[in-house]
Amino acid sequence: QITLRESGPTLVKPTQTLTLTCTLSGFPVSSSGVGVGWIRQPPGKALEWLALIYWDDDERYSPSLKSRLTITKDTSKNRVVLTMTNMDPVDTATYFCARSQDVSGYFLPYFDSWGQGTLVTVSS
Amino acid sequence: QSALTQPASVSGSRGQSITISCIGSSSDVGVHKYVSWYQQHPGKAPKLMIYEVTNRPSGVSNRFSGSNYGNTASLTISGLLPEDEADYYCSSYTSTNTWVFGGGTKLTVL
Numbered sequence: 001q002i003t004l005r006e007s008g009p010t011l012v013k014p015t016q017t018l019t020l021t022c023t024l025s026g027f028p029v030s031s032s033g034v035g036v037g038w039i040r041q042p043p044g045k046a047l048e049w050l051a052l053i054y055w056d057d058d059e060r061y062s063p064s065l066k067s068r069l070t071i072t073k074d075t076s077k078n079r080v081v082l083t084m085t086n087m088d089p090v091d092t093a094t095y096f097c098a099r100s101q102d103v104s105g106y107f108l109p110y111f112d113s114w115g116q117g118t119l120v121t122v123s124s
Numbered sequence: 125q126s127a128l129t130q131p132a133s134v135s136g137s138r139g140q141s142i143t144i145s146c147i148g149s150s151s152d153v154g155v156h157k158y159v160s161w162y163q164q165h166p167g168k169a170p171k172l173m174i175y176e177v178t179n180r181p182s183g184v185s186n187r188f189s190g191s192n193y194g195n196t197a198s199l200t201i202s203g204l205l206p207e208d209e210a211d212y213y214c215s216s217y218t219s220t221n222t223w224v225f226g227g228g229t230k231l232t233v234l
């Protein structure tokens with residue numbers, strides 16, 4: 001069974017750095033064709049794609065947030081970590097991690113499995 | 125990159141059909157076949173409903189279908205059921221190898 005679970009602080013102060021972890025189960029992050037991405041959703045608002053890392057360490061970032069984001073993977077612990085610097089109240093959102101999986105070399109840039117999300121509030 | 129444009133809300137009666145549009149550009153919807161649709165119920169994670177414009181993942185009802193023309197993709201839900209009431213988001217892979225989501229559409233089943 002494929003599961004993703006987000007973890008991290010529920011409250012951060014403005015200007016602080018947020019570190020979120022996505023722990024994977026049921027598939028290895030190092031498996032060919034696997035990508036793990038982060039998507040956020042402010043309360044009552046739309047989804048916003050943030051970043052994704054592929055099995056081969058290829059990293060992709062939202063152009064508007066690229067300067068603040070870093071995505072890494074830890075193969076030994078089968079998890080993906082997102083850091084976001086200089087947090088602001090507008091960054092208050094539920095943060096989801098999700099899987100993208102190519103099949104038999106066929107490119108499938110879609111998110112077929114999602115974590116339940118973790119709400120991060122930015123407030124002093 | 126700008127978010128894809130969706131209507132804020134649509135509604136339909138049980139048993140009817142509705143279509144949700146998703147307007148992009150020649151940098152996303154118009155350049156790739158990599159358009160997808162997600163369903164999200166309140167307090168839940170999104171669920172992939174359509175990928176590669178028209179394909180359904182295993183387990184998704186064939187009442188859900190997708191299409192596109194130029195820079196506009198569409199999701200059609202036929203035979204509306206109460207459980208279809210949810211928010212729907214389109215998404216596209218872009219020409220710069222990133223992803224973009226739409227603003228979301230709230231579907232109400234009357």
